[in-house]
Amino acid sequence: MGDFPNKKNSEGFTPLEKPIPLTRDGYKFLSLFKEKMGFIPSRDKSLTGFKAPSFLTGFTIVEAMIAIFILVVGLVGVSQLFPLSLSLGQSSKMTTQGIQFAKGKIEEITAKSYAEIRCIASLPPCEEIENEVPENTSFKRKTKIQFADPMNNLQEPSPPTTDTGLKKVEVIVSWNPTILISEESVSVITLITKK
Numbered sequence: 312m313g314d315f316p317n318k319k320n321s322e323g324f325t326p327l328e329k330p331i332p333l334t335r336d337g338y339k340f341l342s343l344f345k346e347k348m349g350f351i352p353s354r355d356k357s358l359t360g361f362k363a364p365s366f367l368t369g370f371t372i373v374e375a376m377i378a379i380f381i382l383v384v385g386l387v388g389v390s391q392l393f394p395l396s397l398s399l400g401q402s403s404k405m406t407t408q409g410i411q412f413a414k415g416k417i418e419e420i421t422a423k424s425y426a427e428i429r430c431i432a433s434l435p436p437c438e439e440i441e442n443e444v445p446e447n448t449s450f451k452r453k454t455k456i457q458f459a460d461p462m463n464n465l466q467e468p469s470p471p472t473t474d475t476g477l478k479k480v481e482v483i484v485s486w487n488p489t490i491l492i493s494e495e496s497v498s499v500i501t502l503i504t505k506k
Contacts, residue, residue, distance in 0.1 A: 330462055363480045402488055405449075406497060409484040412444050413499040416454060425505045431454060435478060436471045444484070455481040457500060476505040 369465060370378070420428055430437035436457035444450040459479040460468040470473050483497035 348407070359430070398488075402495070405486055405488065405495065408447060409486060409495075409497040410499065411448060412446060412450055412452060413482040413484045414499060415446075415453060417480065417499050417501050420456075421481050421501065421503060425478070425503060428456060428480065428503060431452075434469065434472070450484050450486045453483045453485075455479075455483070478503045 350427075413434065420487050429435060430439050438456075439454045441452040441454075444452050457467050457471065457479050458473060458475050459465040459477045461477055465479065467478075480496055481500045483496055483498040485494050488495055
């Protein structure tokens with residue numbers, strides 16, 4: 312195995328057994344210095360030729376560069392969270408506004424009588440498309456009005472122009488988000504019966 316662990320130095324300790332001088336407040340540097348060098352240094356005396364104990368030495372440039380690299384990688388990772396959280400906040404704000412615009416249109420339609428619920432140009436089934444919502448020009452709104460068959464899971468009757476006494480109104484509000492490429496949309500559906 313070798314005789315390194317059992318070899319004792321001039322002080323009678325093996326390299327792994329040598330005690331580190333400690334005090335209650337930390338290492339006793341000055342007493343260690345005096346023990347090794349024979350004097351306590353003052354401001355005018357030079358420490359040339361004195362090798363500080365390994366526990367008192369500073370970082371090497373390689374260690375400092377590695378520490379800086381790890382810190383930079385961590386900061387870059389954390390900095391990626393801020394734009395993501397901003398885009399999610401903006402997306403939820405736009406979704407909330409879109410739902411409000413859709414509900415506003417639904418309320419406007421339900422305030423009319425059953426016979427008045429129709430598109431401007433034709434009777435149901437029909438669609439109206441607004442390229443800009445008057446309240447906010449960033450949004451587009453599509454309104455679909457069609458008859459619904461209560462006996463067929465509220466599907467469109469055949470022929471679609473058959474008045475079943477139940478109209479299905481769907482309002483779809485869409486917008487282009489600032490970061491994502493694809494268009495986002497929300498829809499609100501309500502049923503209106505003949506009274």
